[in-house]
Amino acid sequence: MAHDEQDPRRAVPRTDLVLADPRLQRAGSALGPRLIKQAVRTAQDRARAGMIAPSEVTDVAVGLLPSAATSIQPVLNATGIVLHTNLGRARLSTAALQAIERAGGATDVEFDLDTGRRARRGRGALAALRAAVPAAGAVAVVNNGAAALLLAVTALAAGREVVISRGELVEIGDGFRLHELITSTGARLREVGSTNRTKLSDYADAIGPDTGCIVKVHPSNFSICGFTSSVAVDDLAGLGVPVVADIGSGLLAADPLLADEPDADSMLRSGAAVVTASGDKLLGGPQAGLLLGEAEIIERLRRHPMARAVRVDKLTLAALEATVSGPATPTWHSLHVEPEALRARTEAVAAAVADVLGASVVPSDGAVGGGSAPGLSLPGWALALPAPYAHRLRTGQPPVVGRVEDGRCLLDLRCVPAECDPLIIDAINNAARQEAR
Numbered sequence: 001m002a003h004d005e006q007d008p009r010r011a012v013p014r015t016d017l018v019l020a021d022p023r024l025q026r027a028g029s030a031l032g033p034r035l036i037k038q039a040v041r042t043a044q045d046r047a048r049a050g051m052i053a054p055s056e057v058t059d060v061a062v063g064l065l066p067s068a069a070t071s072i073q074p075v076l077n078a079t080g081i082v083l084h085t086n087l088g089r090a091r092l093s094t095a096a097l098q099a100i101e102r103a104g105g106a107t108d109v110e111f112d113l114d115t116g117r118r119a120r121r122g123r124g125a126l127a128a129l130r131a132a133v134p135a136a137g138a139v140a141v142v143n144n145g146a147a148a149l150l151l152a153v154t155a156l157a158a159g160r161e162v163v164i165s166r167g168e169l170v171e172i173g174d175g176f177r178l179h180e181l182i183t184s185t186g187a188r189l190r191e192v193g194s195t196n197r198t199k200l201s202d203y204a205d206a207i208g209p210d211t212g213c214i215v216k217v218h219p220s221n222f223s224i225c226g227f228t229s230s231v232a233v234d235d236l237a238g239l240g241v242p243v244v245a246d247i248g249s250g251l252l253a254a255d256p257l258l259a260d261e262p263d264a265d266s267m268l269r270s271g272a273a274v275v276t277a278s279g280d281k282l283l284g285g286p287q288a289g290l291l292l293g294e295a296e297i298i299e300r301l302r303r304h305p306m307a308r309a310v311r312v313d314k315l316t317l318a319a320l321e322a323t324v325s326g327p328a329t330p331t332w333h334s335l336h337v338e339p340e341a342l343r344a345r346t347e348a349v350a351a352a353v354a355d356v357l358g359a360s361v362v363p364s365d366g367a368v369g370g371g372s373a374p375g376l377s378l379p380g381w382a383l384a385l386p387a388p389y390a391h392r393l394r395t396g397q398p399p400v401v402g403r404v405e406d407g408r409c410l411l412d413l414r415c416v417p418a419e420c421d422p423l424i425i426d427a428i429n430n431a432a433r434q435e436a437r
């Protein structure tokens with residue numbers, strides 16, 4: 001062929017000529033010049049290496065264009081784990097997504113349109129949280145749950161002592177330990193009790209003039225049973241020092257399905273001075289840290305210099321308000337879906353992929369995940385496929401992430417929006433064709 005005999009560098013079309021292609025021009029408004037040039041350069045490199053013909057460079061460059069200017073890919077969570085940390089925890093509601101879109105440009109997040117002056121940042125989200133948690137005298141929002149605890153401990157106990165039970169020295173994930181977060185503020189740990197048993201007198205004996213606060217951590221990602229005891233917030237609240245209760249999950253009010261998960265309202269009624277929680281766990285909202293509690297203490301936290309370093313952005317405030325004020329979240333639906341409804345959807349998918357060898361509908365328990373409610377399983381159903389499907393489905397478009405268990409790939413529809421079931425069917429059929437090849 002002619003192009004093999006020429007110097008390939010001369011045969012490869014020049015960048016400006018490729019860029020003139022109307023398809024690449026059109027993509028410019030969504031992707032910008034950098035990503036488009038990158039695709040062109042990759043195609044040119046392939047031509048220089050002899051992998052494609054010079055005449056194919058433009059078409060290949062078009063094929064290489066990314067579908068968006070972000071490399072983060074939406075995936076279908078078919079793991080049955082509602083708050084999957086590696087998949088970004090809570091899936092936002094449509095209301096929250098719309099709120100983010102509204103807040104993307106210039107907004108009145110910290111501005112009073114009537115007076116033309118500065119206003120309380122995110123006051124709508126704060127008011128929504130206060131309305132949802134009547135026992136809270138005031139509310140503040142920071143970047144995440146860890147930042148909420150950091151701010152509370154810094155403001156109440158930096159340079160002083162934090163009294164905490166040895167049964168509550170928790171590692172939350174990826175090697176991060178809450179007691180190391182506490183000491184990073186300059187507070188000293190005063191550990192009391194033992195791994196399995198801590199009594200009220202252990203706390204009482206440890207409290208002195210140097211005590212900044214008691215921290216009570218909900219052991220959200222493990223459970224301990226047998227010869228155990230711990231002290232409830234009601235009792236700790238009588239000891240005369242502020243109790244910071246880290247509930248983790250972000251449940252604002254009690255949920256009978258999650259009987260062992262503490263909620264913010266109950267904790268404050270029990271006498272906690274401050275409750276800290278995450279926005280993207282059981283609350284089902286964006287990543288955020290909630291601080292709810294006595295008005296005077298919350299105001300102190302808000303005025304602390306560190307508050308500025310953990311300030312939350314306008315997109316989060318918008319999504320958080322829509323999560324609290326708007327309709328039930330995808331997280332709530334995934335937790336409360338009827339097993340029979342899951343069975344019907346799973347059987348419909350199975351019927352649509354009946355040609356796939358070894359596909360069957362099996363009982364399968366989902367889980368809350370995200371370090372919440374570790375012992376709780378959520379009864380449901382899954383489509384079992386041969387194990388090699390797991391990788392093919394993950395690398396398809398859109399990626400479908402299942403669970404590999406006992407040498408099978410399980411697809412659990414609990415966290416898949418029902419309107420996406422056809423995408424799951426297509427993905428399985430595509431994966432089956434890969435097998436046939």
Ligand SMILES: *Cc1c(COP(=O)(O)O)cnc(C)c1O
Pocket residue numbers: 144145146147172178217218219220221246247248249277278279288289370371
């Ligand atoms: C998840 C969790 C945290 C950390 O919250 P992030 O929002 O992930 O920073 C802290 N404490 C407890 C008890 C948790 O469960």
